[in-house]
Amino acid sequence: MNAESTAGGNTWRDLPAAQQPEWPNPEALREVIADLESYPPLVFAGECDLLRSRMGAVARGEAFLLQGGDCAEAFDAISADHIRNKLKTLLQMGAVLTYAASVPVVKVGRIAGQYSKPRSKPTETRGGVTLPTYRGDSVNGFEFTPEARTPDPQRLKRMYQASAATLNLVRAFSTGGYADLRQVHAWNQDFVKSSPSGQRYEALAREIDNAMNFMKACGTDPEEFKTVEFYSSHEALILDYESALTRVDSRTGKLYDVSGHMLWIGERTRQLDGAHIEFASRIRNPIGVKLGPTTTPHEALTLIDRLDPEREPGRLTFITRMGADKIRDRLPELVEKVTASGAQVAWVCDPMHGNTFEAASGHKTRRFDDVLDEVKGFFEVHKGLGTHPGGIHVELTGDDVTECVGGGDEIFVDDLHQRYETACDPRLNRSQSLDLAFLVAEMYRQQ
Numbered sequence: 001m002n003a004e005s006t007a008g009g010n011t012w013r014d015l016p017a018a019q020q021p022e023w024p025n026p027e028a029l030r031e032v033i034a035d036l037e038s039y040p041p042l043v044f045a046g047e048c049d050l051l052r053s054r055m056g057a058v059a060r061g062e063a064f065l066l067q068g069g070d071c072a073e074a075f076d077a078i079s080a081d082h083i084r085n086k087l088k089t090l091l092q093m094g095a096v097l098t099y100a101a102s103v104p105v106v107k108v109g110r111i112a113g114q115y116s117k118p119r120s121k122p123t124e125t126r127g128g129v130t131l132p133t134y135r136g137d138s139v140n141g142f143e144f145t146p147e148a149r150t151p152d153p154q155r156l157k158r159m160y161q162a163s164a165a166t167l168n169l170v171r172a173f174s175t176g177g178y179a180d181l182r183q184v185h186a187w188n189q190d191f192v193k194s195s196p197s198g199q200r201y202e203a204l205a206r207e208i209d210n211a212m213n214f215m216k217a218c219g220t221d222p223e224e225f226k227t228v229e230f231y232s233s234h235e236a237l238i239l240d241y242e243s244a245l246t247r248v249d250s251r252t253g254k255l256y257d258v259s260g261h262m263l264w265i266g267e268r269t270r271q272l273d274g275a276h277i278e279f280a281s282r283i284r285n286p287i288g289v290k291l292g293p294t295t296t297p298h299e300a301l302t303l304i305d306r307l308d309p310e311r312e313p314g315r316l317t318f319i320t321r322m323g324a325d326k327i328r329d330r331l332p333e334l335v336e337k338v339t340a341s342g343a344q345v346a347w348v349c350d351p352m353h354g355n356t357f358e359a360a361s362g363h364k365t366r367r368f369d370d371v372l373d374e375v376k377g378f379f380e381v382h383k384g385l386g387t388h389p390g391g392i393h394v395e396l397t398g399d400d401v402t403e404c405v406g407g408g409d410e411i412f413v414d415d416l417h418q419r420y421e422t423a424c425d426p427r428l429n430r431s432q433s434l435d436l437a438f439l440v441a442e443m444y445r446q447q
């Protein structure tokens with residue numbers, strides 16, 4: 001893999017790029033980009049190909065995508081505990097979905113690169129003081145001071161280092177024994193007594209154990225159970241960073257963005273004639289595009305033409321985020337028209353971003369019931385059209401935060417202040433994430 005002839009990864013520079021930071025010192029940015037271009041890849045192009053083929057199974061209706069993690073990763077949260085808790089939650093959700101819904105689950109974290117945030121407003125005002133809005137740790141600091149909020153390109157290097165450290169540990173956990181299905185109980189140890197979803201999970205883990213013991217007694221002890229295939233993903237937002245990490249794959253001569261396995265383009269940056277779609281059209285990674293409630297069939301079909309001209313199942317995933325009140329109304333036409341066009345995209349439901357509201361306390365939050373209702377609507381629409389509900393994309397954490405209200409171990413609006421730790425949008429905590437996995441598994445089975 002080399003950094004030469006990556007010119008094709010720079011065609012976005014001629015087009016308008018939404019949501020880019022105003023770096024105060026262009027020379028400092030150029031130096032950072034030059035350094036990043038010399039750094040080794042974080043992922044291997046062959047891994048991106050493998051994920052694209054796994055996503056092909058999702059698009060064909062043979063597998064289910066579980067994509068989840070923080071809204072915004074933070075540099076000061078790169079600890080073994082945080083990373084393990086997040087991975088553990090995703091592994092538990094994966095076990096629930098695989099076993100209870102009997103479907104292969106493709107596991108992708110919003111992890112090891114999710115450091116940049118698109119925002120509704122460029123500035124934030126507090127007590128009469130106006131400063132640039134927080135755009136993620138890759139750009140500026142969360143603290144409300146002029147120093148912290150000034151975009152600093154050195155942070156892009158820290159993003160690379162933070163992604164590398166996180167990915168290293170995720171790879172170690174995934175292949176070094178921690179993710180062994182025989183650990184299915186161990187993932188739950190600190191959790192089982194205290195929560196209804198933990199207890200429900202424990203019962204399922206016992207069934208998995210029995211099934212594995214049965215297979216062992218029959219003389220099979222598959223290697224596949226000892227490790228897990230786990231992929232990284234993030235929003236490809238800051239194009240200077242993403243294109244500096246774009247390389248020509250020496251095997252195929254094609255461009256890959258080696259900052260993560262899967263990249264998605266957000267609702268605020270998916271303009272058809274904009275820089276983000278142009279950038280994504282040049283790389284071979286599996287690509288996601290968020291589709292909000294205003295998406296027209298023409299936009300969806302043009303996105304397919306731009307990003308998946310070969311109509312290759314697995315290349316393009318549409319991650320819909322309509323809101324619980326709109327999904328049943330807006331999704332059918334999109335799915336119908338895309339299906340009629342012959343394209344085979346993967347359809348995935350993000351039930352978080354269309355359901356955010358501000359509580360009286362000022363906390364941005366989401367109701368677990370709305371999240372669930374959007375997923376239900378997603379399943380209903382696909383059932384009605386005979387298409388495949390391909391997966392879920394959720395903001396979650398493995399920690400016991402109080403950011404979303406509701407769930408089996410109910411969080412009330414008055415609890416929000418207790419552990420409200422997100423730097424941007426509210427995440428499901430571990431118990432709410434497991435609740436969701438059980439409910440989605442039930443929906444999938446019924447489908």
Ligand SMILES: O=C[C@H](O)[C@H](O)COP(=O)(O)O
Nearest residue numbers: 071117118119120121424425
């Ligand atoms: O995570 C998504 C967006 O970055 C977020 O919803 C924007 O939030 P804002 O409306 O507070 O800017």
Ligand SMILES: C=C(OP(=O)(O)O)C(=O)O
Nearest residue numbers: 118266267268290321353
């Ligand atoms: C910003 C995000 O979502 P959306 O683009 O759908 O608003 C996100 O997933 O972090």
